[in-house]
Amino acid sequence: MSKFAIGEQVEIVADDHESGMVVAVFPTVDGSFRYAVDTGGYGALQFFIEEKLAVNLTGRGAA
Template sequence: MSKFAIGDKVDKATGGREGGVVVAVFLTDDGNFRYAVDMEGYGTLQFLTEERLVVHIS
Protein backbone atom coordinates (compact mmCIF):
# COMPACT_ATOMS: atom_id res chain seq x y z
CA MET A 1 0.00 0.00 0.00
CA SER A 2 1.27 3.47 -0.86
CA LYS A 3 2.33 5.88 1.86
CA PHE A 4 0.58 8.86 0.19
CA ALA A 5 -2.75 9.23 -1.63
CA ILE A 6 -4.16 11.59 -4.23
CA GLY A 7 -4.94 14.91 -2.56
CA ASP A 8 -2.29 14.60 0.17
CA LYS A 9 -0.16 17.68 0.78
CA VAL A 10 3.52 16.74 0.75
CA ASP A 11 6.95 18.37 0.90
CA LYS A 12 10.19 17.28 -0.68
CA ALA A 13 12.36 15.68 2.00
CA THR A 14 15.39 17.72 0.89
CA GLY A 15 16.08 20.91 -1.03
CA GLY A 16 14.32 23.64 0.89
CA ARG A 17 11.05 21.88 1.64
CA GLU A 18 9.26 22.69 -1.60
CA GLY A 19 5.75 21.33 -1.44
CA GLY A 20 2.70 20.43 -3.41
CA VAL A 21 -0.27 18.10 -3.76
CA VAL A 22 -0.20 14.46 -4.91
CA VAL A 23 -2.22 14.23 -8.14
CA ALA A 24 -1.37 10.65 -9.19
CA VAL A 25 0.14 7.48 -7.72
CA PHE A 26 1.94 4.94 -9.89
CA LEU A 27 3.17 1.44 -9.09
CA THR A 28 6.48 0.83 -10.86
CA ASP A 29 7.50 -2.46 -12.49
CA ASP A 30 9.79 -3.19 -9.55
CA GLY A 31 6.93 -2.81 -7.03
CA ASN A 32 7.75 0.65 -5.68
CA PHE A 33 5.49 3.69 -5.71
CA ARG A 34 6.10 6.90 -7.60
CA TYR A 35 4.05 10.09 -7.13
CA ALA A 36 3.12 12.92 -9.47
CA VAL A 37 3.16 16.07 -7.34
CA ASP A 38 1.70 19.41 -8.51
CA MET A 39 4.36 21.74 -7.12
CA GLU A 40 2.94 24.91 -5.53
CA GLY A 41 4.05 28.12 -7.20
CA TYR A 42 5.65 26.39 -10.19
CA GLY A 43 2.71 25.08 -12.22
CA THR A 44 4.64 21.88 -12.91
CA LEU A 45 4.44 18.22 -12.05
CA GLN A 46 7.36 16.43 -10.46
CA PHE A 47 7.57 12.65 -10.31
CA LEU A 48 9.08 11.59 -6.99
CA THR A 49 9.74 8.38 -5.10
CA GLU A 50 8.28 7.73 -1.66
CA GLU A 51 11.68 8.23 -0.04
CA ARG A 52 11.90 11.79 -1.39
CA LEU A 53 8.58 12.91 0.15
CA VAL A 54 7.36 13.76 3.65
CA VAL A 55 3.93 14.73 4.95
CA HIS A 56 3.32 18.50 4.77
CA ILE A 57 3.21 20.07 8.22
CA SER A 58 1.14 23.27 8.43
Protein backbone atom coordinates in the same frame (compact mmCIF):
# COMPACT_ATOMS: atom_id res chain seq x y z
CA MET B 1 0.06 0.03 -0.71
CA SER B 2 1.30 3.56 -1.36
CA LYS B 3 2.39 5.79 1.53
CA PHE B 4 0.68 8.92 0.14
CA ALA B 5 -2.77 9.36 -1.41
CA ILE B 6 -4.03 11.59 -4.20
CA GLY B 7 -4.93 14.99 -2.78
CA GLU B 8 -2.54 14.72 0.16
CA GLN B 9 -0.25 17.67 0.94
CA VAL B 10 3.41 16.59 0.97
CA GLU B 11 6.78 18.16 1.62
CA ILE B 12 9.65 17.45 -0.75
CA VAL B 13 12.55 16.74 1.59
CA ALA B 14 15.08 16.60 -1.24
CA ASP B 15 14.34 20.11 -2.55
CA ASP B 16 14.62 22.73 0.21
CA HIS B 17 11.40 21.40 1.73
CA GLU B 18 9.15 22.73 -1.01
CA SER B 19 5.56 21.55 -0.63
CA GLY B 20 2.84 20.43 -3.00
CA MET B 21 -0.12 18.15 -3.55
CA VAL B 22 -0.04 14.55 -4.79
CA VAL B 23 -2.06 14.37 -8.02
CA ALA B 24 -1.18 10.83 -9.17
CA VAL B 25 0.40 7.64 -7.83
CA PHE B 26 2.18 5.19 -10.13
CA PRO B 27 3.30 1.68 -9.13
CA THR B 28 6.63 0.59 -10.58
CA VAL B 29 7.62 -2.86 -11.82
CA ASP B 30 9.75 -3.42 -8.70
CA GLY B 31 6.79 -2.80 -6.38
CA SER B 32 7.64 0.72 -5.23
CA PHE B 33 5.69 3.89 -6.03
CA ARG B 34 6.33 7.17 -7.80
CA TYR B 35 4.28 10.27 -7.13
CA ALA B 36 3.29 13.14 -9.40
CA VAL B 37 3.30 16.28 -7.26
CA ASP B 38 1.90 19.68 -8.25
CA THR B 39 4.26 22.12 -6.52
CA GLY B 40 3.21 25.36 -8.16
CA GLY B 41 -0.54 25.02 -8.30
CA TYR B 42 -0.51 25.47 -12.07
CA GLY B 43 -0.48 21.85 -13.19
CA ALA B 44 3.28 21.61 -13.76
CA LEU B 45 4.09 18.22 -12.26
CA GLN B 46 7.26 16.87 -10.71
CA PHE B 47 7.78 13.15 -10.12
CA PHE B 48 9.31 11.78 -6.92
CA ILE B 49 10.09 8.47 -5.28
CA GLU B 50 8.50 7.81 -1.89
CA GLU B 51 11.74 8.40 0.04
CA LYS B 52 11.94 12.02 -1.16
CA LEU B 53 8.51 12.96 0.27
CA ALA B 54 7.11 13.54 3.76
CA VAL B 55 3.68 14.47 5.10
CA ASN B 56 3.22 18.25 5.12
CA LEU B 57 1.94 18.97 8.62
CA THR B 58 1.59 22.72 8.09
CA GLY B 59 -1.12 22.39 5.43
CA ARG B 60 0.71 24.74 3.07
CA GLY B 61 1.20 23.82 -0.54
CA ALA B 62 -0.14 24.14 -4.04
CA ALA B 63 -3.87 24.44 -3.87
